[in-house]
Amino acid sequence: MEIKEKEILRELKKYRERDLKYEDGKILGSMCSKPHPISKKIVEMFLESNLGDPGLFPGTKELEGEVIKSIGNILNNKNPFGYIISGGTEANITAMRVIKKISRGKKGKDKDKKANIILPETAHFSFEKAKDMMDLNYISPPLDKNYIMDVKYLKDYIEDKREKHGIDGIVAIAGCTELGTIDNVLELSKIAKEHNIYIHVDAAFGGFVIPFLEERYRLENYNYEFDFSLENVFSITIDPHKMGLAPIPAGGIVFKDYSFKKYLDVEAPYLTDTYQATLIGTRTGIGVATTWALMKLLGSEGYREIVSKCMDNSYYLIKKMKEYGFEKVITPVLNIVTIKDEDPLRTSLMLRDMGWYVSMCRCVDALRIIVMPHINKEHIDNFIEALSQCKRD
């Protein structure tokens, strides 16, 4: 058995070696990165834990409560309610479940009508999955010159009497997948407050960036506020397994308070808890434990350093682009850099043949580079060389 075990591990390793490695710096289009080294020491400890049945794992459950409290802290919420779940998709679907349920409650006998939700054109495709299942009606206002939702248009749209009673939710993005932009949640909050509309903020990426973004990286006249200090922000997606450096699976959904649990609860007769509010049932405690450890170990100071390094590298990439004659779409808001390209699909496939994995924007003809913590200046130098070679060919 032991020989067989060794043989299997050897075989597995061969497969694993064919995967890309973050440290090689060729993964330029992923919002995930190499997990912090402490993770490896925690995974084994929590391998058996199952937060789907929390009564059996009270220690791990308490850790989750503390993690949610810590995340609440960075999101300006003293009474957060939430979970560490599989990722941003589950988090966004969970928020859409709540909006749909609240909208049903309001509509009374019109309850079979679809929920109307304002959604940026640049929203992550997890919202398409939510729509596919929940028959939501998305309304996407035009983007303004900063590639965020046009607030003026939206205000007029919502105030139009015909539409007034029909908007059930607004999704705002804080760290857009495509460009790293941040919707003007401050202005959206005012509109939402006036018209009693639920705001969900998708800060899957930005949640572990914006709170740690030093003044010197902040653009003038740009709104970076996105958290629970703004009225009618009732839920936020924030993923430790993106810029929080936790291993997958560690997504986060946080609500303003416990009162939102009732929209999610399903009877769970076989478990130690009588109700279950998470979408996924059985779930490992690894995400909770690693996030807890990382937030203790790094603290605000540690995350600030990581974000600063990524921002410096983003500016370095912009500088190199300029030297080589490449143009940006926007000045980076967070550590996502866009490179204008007439035929981004062709370029990205050429780059892939050379071993570089970038991805593309949808709303504009451009490549997008996520300058994650695993990317350093040398990788950027090499990448720019490769990109420029594509253009010469």
Added chain:
Amino acid sequence: MEIKEKEILRELKKYRERDLKYEDGKILGSMCSKPHPISKKIVEMFLESNLGDPGLFPGTKELEGEVIKSIGNILNNKNPFGYIISGGTEANITAMRVIKKISRGKKGKDKDKKANIILPETAHFSFEKAKDMMDLNYISPPLDKNYIMDVKYLKDYIEDKREKHGIDGIVAIAGCTELGTIDNVLELSKIAKEHNIYIHVDAAFGGFVIPFLEERYRLENYNYEFDFSLENVFSITIDPHKMGLAPIPAGGIVFKDYSFKKYLDVEAPYLTDTYQATLIGTRTGIGVATTWALMKLLGSEGYREIVSKCMDNSYYLIKKMKEYGFEKVITPVLNIVTIKDEDPLRTSLMLRDMGWYVSMCRCVDALRIIVMPHINKEHIDNFIEALSQCKRD
């Protein structure tokens, strides 16, 4: 930093120590168990992998293909299509997405009508989550004397002309959460074939039990067939992280063939693949790698041994129950034992105070014990003593 790291790991350990341990034999109501020891050696190797972006992890992706093929093999399917996902809930929701989509296609302009799905009363609560999101209409036929769906009733119901065109799917259970029963999928398949109805089998638990169940444990005149060899069985939930002994998260969804992918695909513009069919996006490759290794290491023979041990222990529990004057609800079909109890809630809370975690049935007044691989005869002896003490008090 290193001192701080050690301190954090020490603190984490303290929390973890407050969790129950499978090896203590007190967890009697969970369908998860202690993962096989080889898992620990694999977790670290695949910690960084992300099957949500498979182009970056081609080695891990290939492993997934092989795992699905192996699982297809035990389910009598030479052309399986599927994924290793977060668990049974995601798998069941995924199947409901497909049924809803197919039903929409058929209904044409009546497409806003709810999909009608036959669902056993004893179905897992993940189907409630699916209903909550997808507005499904569940029809639950009465249970027969074996606590499975009454096939005769169902046949009449479906053949009733008024209902004939209205049934979009049948969910059958192979290893019911509550009692371990198996629906008569053989007969259901005939009905489904005749009326062109999609069958989804929830074998989250039974999938790694029934194919390895030796003849001597099989009840007379009981139908154990549940897999793709039966017509109109189009999808099966089968969880490696239950009786497959993989660590969480390792659930499985398998379809008859690739043609079902189109009902799930959502455009995924930022990733190396253009479409994504899984409900959850970012997902670790750990579940794939551990399942691959376990299926190689244990093989059919190994799983047969594990199942036999659990069945022997189930019968041992039944014998002890008889000695102590406790009655079963049904003769165990799989390694789940039911104990009749007038007030199961009270008894289970008393047991919990004594450190024993059992759970309850819904469809009958009874406790339920899942005789997982971590349970041995000594645990059973001690448990029966404790239960009998509850009754004396």
